[in-house]
Amino acid sequence: MMEALQITLLVLVAAGATAVVLIRAGIRQVLMLSIYGVLLAVLFLAFQAPDVTLSELVVGAVALPIILLLTLAKVRKREQ
Amino acid sequence: MTPRQRRWIFLVAGAGLVAFYLWGLSGLPGFGNYPGPYGFAILRVAVAQTNATGVVSAINFEYRGFDTVGEEFILFVAAAGVATVLRRLRGERERPAVDEAAGRGVPPTSSAVRMVALLFTGPVVLAGWWLASHAQTNPSGGFQGGILLATAFILIYLSGEFLVFKRLSPADLTDVVEAVGAGGFVVIGLSAIAMGLPYLKNFLPLGQVPGAVSSSGTIALISFFVGIEVAAAFILIVAELLDQTLLIRRGG
Numbered sequence: 001m002m003e004a005l006q007i008t009l010l011v012l013v014a015a016g017a018t019a020v021v022l023i024r025a026g027i028r029q030v031l032m033l034s035i036y037g038v039l040l041a042v043l044f045l046a047f048q049a050p051d052v053t054l055s056e057l058v059v060g061a062v063a064l065p066i067i068l069l070l071t072l073a074k075v076r077k078r079e080q
Numbered sequence: 081m082t083p084r085q086r087r088w089i090f091l092v093a094g095a096g097l098v099a100f101y102l103w104g105l106s107g108l109p110g111f112g113n114y115p116g117p118y119g120f121a122i123l124r125v126a127v128a129q130t131n132a133t134g135v136v137s138a139i140n141f142e143y144r145g146f147d148t149v150g151e152e153f154i155l156f157v158a159a160a161g162v163a164t165v166l167r168r169l170r171g172e173r174e175r176p177a178v179d180e181a182a183g184r185g186v187p188p189t190s191s192a193v194r195m196v197a198l199l200f201t202g203p204v205v206l207a208g209w210w211l212a213s214h215a216q217t218n219p220s221g222g223f224q225g226g227i228l229l230a231t232a233f234i235l236i237y238l239s240g241e242f243l244v245f246k247r248l249s250p251a252d253l254t255d256v257v258e259a260v261g262a263g264g265f266v267v268i269g270l271s272a273i274a275m276g277l278p279y280l281k282n283f284l285p286l287g288q289v290p291g292a293v294s295s296s297g298t299i300a301l302i303s304f305f306v307g308i309e310v311a312a313a314f315i316l317i318v319a320e321l322l323d324q325t326l327l328i329r330r331g332g
Binding site for chain 2: 006050053054055057058059062063066067070071073074077
């Protein structure tokens with residue numbers, strides 16, 4: 001049961017990482033990166049590492065996307 | 081260099097990388113087999129030695145506390161670097177935070193965003209404090225709690241305005257709080273030296289019950305200071321980026 005869950009999550013994480021690379025449009029890519037962060041956090045939980053889960057959630061799903069979104073907003077403003 | 085040559089160089093380099101990668105994979109221990117002695121040793125002694133049931137925090141803030149000081153100052157220096165790089169340059173100027181077209185206000189925030197942000201602000205503050213102050217009892221810690229606390233300020237920005245965000249987290253105050261957080265960690269370490277103990281030695285009473293909030297001595301205290309430092313550093317970084325996006329324009 002646990003193994004099936006772990007394998008499913010590993011496949012999902014691989015698919016998520018591929019999607020982050022393949023999506024090229026700025027904001028959509030950032031949103032996908034955030035979803036990928038959540039997937040990775042759930043994966044860590046399934047591998048019994050709750051501390052790493054919390055770190056991955058706050059960094060991968062929250063902090064990094066916020067910084068990227070603000071940077072995109074700045075770059076876009078300059079292009080206009 | 082022609083594209084053809086470039087492709088050959090890539091193929092040779094790529095093949096080399098794959099070969100080394102497979103070679104490295106073949107030498108890994110089997111899935112779930114941990115070969116080292118330290119993990120088992122620390123699992124046996126950690127709770128008895130520190131009274132902290134959050135063993136990961138006990139390792140982070142006690143057994144390898146010195147490494148964590150260094151890591152904390154990486155974030156400290158990063159925030160200082162962002163503030164330096166994003167300062168207002170000559171030839172740039174600040175404008176009031178309204179849309180650039182004259183006579184047009186900022187498009188109003190949708191009430192859906194406002195509602196969600198308002199709903200989440202309270203719980204996020206609670207979760208952040210809880211994580212930052214419970215490192216000794218369960219999986220949590222100052223780092224995770226600190227980022228969550230900073231997120232509460234970003235929710236306030238989303239639900240209100242830039243000016244409210246600035247009023248709630250003035251740059252001077254954030255600077256001071258960040259310095260207190262980073263300095264607090266170092267001062268705890270130095271206090272141990274002042275008592276004739278090694279640097280960062282746990283000098284506070286460990287408490288009676290393992291896993292109680294009041295247990296684990298300096299582990300809980302250090303986690304708390306780390307939480308303050310991380311929250312302030314992240315607010316500072318986000319505020320600098322918001323300044324760049326909303327206020328600072330190129331040209332005189």
